[in-house]
Amino acid sequence: MFLIRKPCQIHSNQLCAPDNTMEKEGICKFKQLFSYLGCFLRKFMFSILSVGPIPDHIAFIMDGNRRFAKKRHLLEGDGHKAGYESLISILNYCYQLGVKYITVYAFSIENFKRQPEEVQLLMDLMVEKIEDLLRNGSIVDKYGMRLYFVGNLGLLSSTVRAAAEKAMQATAHNSRAVLLICVAYTSSNEMVHAVNQAIRKNEFDSVEEEHIEKVPMIKINDIKRHMYMSVAPDPDIVIRSSGETRLSNFLLWQTAYSPLYSPTALWPEISIWHLIWVVLDFQRKYAYLQKKRKQP
Amino acid sequence: MSYSNNMVAADNSEKPVAWTTQANNIAHQLLWLIIHVIINIFFFLLGIVDTLESHLISSGVLKKYEAINVEKLHYLAIVVDSEDVQKMKVLQLLQWLADIGVKHVCLYDTEGVLKKSKEIILEKLSFVKLFEEGDENFSDPRVMSLEFASQSDGKDALARAANLLFMKHLKLRSLGDTQEEKIFTEAHMVEALKDVGSSGPEPDLLLVYGPARCHLGFPAWRLRYTEIVHMGPLNSMKYGSLLKAIYNFTLIRQNYGQ
Numbered sequence: 001m002f003l004i005r006k007p008c009q010i011h012s013n014q015l016c017a018p019d020n021t022m023e024k025e026g027i028c029k030f031k032q033l034f035s036y037l038g039c040f041l042r043k044f045m046f047s048i049l050s051v052g053p054i055p056d057h058i059a060f061i062m063d064g065n066r067r068f069a070k071k072r073h074l075l076e077g078d079g080h081k082a083g084y085e086s087l088i089s090i091l092n093y094c095y096q097l098g099v100k101y102i103t104v105y106a107f108s109i110e111n112f113k114r115q116p117e118e119v120q121l122l123m124d125l126m127v128e129k130i131e132d133l134l135r136n137g138s139i140v141d142k143y144g145m146r147l148y149f150v151g152n153l154g155l156l157s158s159t160v161r162a163a164a165e166k167a168m169q170a171t172a173h174n175s176r177a178v179l180l181i182c183v184a185y186t187s188s189n190e191m192v193h194a195v196n197q198a199i200r201k202n203e204f205d206s207v208e209e210e211h212i213e214k215v216p217m218i219k220i221n222d223i224k225r226h227m228y229m230s231v232a233p234d235p236d237i238v239i240r241s242s243g244e245t246r247l248s249n250f251l252l253w254q255t256a257y258s259p260l261y262s263p264t265a266l267w268p269e270i271s272i273w274h275l276i277w278v279v280l281d282f283q284r285k286y287a288y289l290q291k292k293r294k295q296p
Numbered sequence: 297m298s299y300s301n302n303m304v305a306a307d308n309s310e311k312p313v314a315w316t317t318q319a320n321n322i323a324h325q326l327l328w329l330i331i332h333v334i335i336n337i338f339f340f341l342l343g344i345v346d347t348l349e350s351h352l353i354s355s356g357v358l359k360k361y362e363a364i365n366v367e368k369l370h371y372l373a374i375v376v377d378s379e380d381v382q383k384m385k386v387l388q389l390l391q392w393l394a395d396i397g398v399k400h401v402c403l404y405d406t407e408g409v410l411k412k413s414k415e416i417i418l419e420k421l422s423f424v425k426l427f428e429e430g431d432e433n434f435s436d437p438r439v440m441s442l443e444f445a446s447q448s449d450g451k452d453a454l455a456r457a458a459n460l461l462f463m464k465h466l467k468l469r470s471l472g473d474t475q476e477e478k479i480f481t482e483a484h485m486v487e488a489l490k491d492v493g494s495s496g497p498e499p500d501l502l503l504v505y506g507p508a509r510c511h512l513g514f515p516a517w518r519l520r521y522t523e524i525v526h527m528g529p530l531n532s533m534k535y536g537s538l539l540k541a542i543y544n545f546t547l548i549r550q551n552y553g554q
Contacts, residue, residue: 051328192485195458218458220451245523252516259508285508
């Protein structure tokens with residue numbers, strides 16, 4: 001099932017600017033043909049993959065932007081910009097494949113301990129890219145995407161927090177696809193926040209009770225309901241780029257039955273082939289994972 | 297979400313179209329099957345290569361695995377799929393770990409099958425003792441400390457800790473201490489988890505023995521920076537692969553987000 005049914009010609013026609021010289025036109029036509037073929041092959045590949053189960057929710061840990069910048073002798077900021085381009089690319093592939101929920105680990109609470117210049121750079125990049133996403137014709141429009149900013153938003157500066165809240169409000173009516181961006185997030189912070197909220201809710205409900213013993217106990221579902229991530233189902237797959245094999249305080253509560261994949265490619269180098277490989281492996285393990293999830 | 301769900305049953309006037317879409321569906325399904333057969337063959341061959349490598353490692357041919365800096369591994373966790381638990385295999389695995397020099401191990405399975413076999417395991421192995429709080433800071437060369445964990449130490453424990461904090465909060469309220477909104481922090485959470493008896497140390501390395509690389513509900517609070525490595529089914533566990541996994545761990549360098 002495809003969320004986007006635009007024919008491949010329209011994709012490739014957008015590649016050439018109207019004011020081309022004769023020489024450039026030749027290269028342009030070649031680029032168009034290449035893009036058309038690529039688009040067609042991708043759709044064909046996805047249509048075969050769709051014979052089997054497609055994950056509903058994929059989570060990405062976008063690791064390796066700084067290493068990419070070092071490797072290519074770029075400025076550190078350019079590594080993060082390349083990372084953003086890679087994200088848009090992956091979002092396109094995932095939504096075309098039929099994945100509904102995508103979560104990305106954009107900024108951890110631990111990342112605040114980095115050099116202030118880098119933190120500021122990332123915050124500025126985030127505000128700039130939020131503006132881009134809210135423009136007409138962006139990927140948000142293309143897929144009817146709803147944006148969520150997940151984390152302890154109170155730790156962000158007022159500019160970033162305002163941009164995030166604006167984006168969430170502006171896309172609140174969308175429902176075809178969902179993008180959850182984890183900023184100022186750690187799983188331990190999320191769990192403590194959920195416990196605090198559950199306590200407050202239970203306390204509110206128990207105001208009439210005089211005896212502490214009669215007060216209802218907090219259950220696992222009460223905590224689960226107050227998690228930042230309760231707006232989405234648990235992820236089916238977690239993909240961490242750069243070959244690192246840990247979760248780094250990301251979705252620890254939600255990933256009991258989510259296989260973790262660690263392709264060695266750095267985040268800006270992640271390609272459609274990594275995604276296809278991960279989905280194929282997920283399909284091999286699907287029966288086992290479904291059985292595990294259904295157990296009490 | 298199968299591709300073939302897109303094709304709705306055709307009426308009489310669309311019969312020729314339905315035939316071609318049927319053929320299209322079958323072609324797609326066939327291609328999908330072929331791709332999966334090729335992948336399974338690939339993993340089978342990979343399995344043979346791994347077995348070969350494991351034999352080379354255990355027989356000492358690959359020299360680099362002989363001297364492992366096992367002191368770097370402070371705490372090791374083993375996650376086993378509850379349905380795959382075989383006592384003999386687990387005992388063998390613990391023996392291997394002791395030979396390698398691992399000092400502190402946590403055995404986890406969702407259902408608690410390993411917990412139920414705690415007595416038998418402790419009895420059968422002379423070099424193990426039950427883990428006690430604070431053990432991770434000491435290292436007795438003759439003894440390996442063993443912790444048993446299950447689902448009840450994961451989300452259940454967090455709920456019990458939450459209730460402890462809730463009771464504390466209500467008691468404070470009933471004593472009239474309502475000047476400020478009491479917000480519990482991560483430090484309070486850690487204390488509460490200790491009080492409900494589920495506060496083991498964070499493993500450096502977690503080895504998953506099962507069909508997929510999932511932590512199967514290992515206590516979330518203890519997994520923050522744990523390296524998670526997939527070892528395959530417990531049935532086909534190999535000493536060489538174990539050595540390789542621990543060796544690879546000792547080479548890792550973490551930034552912890554900074």
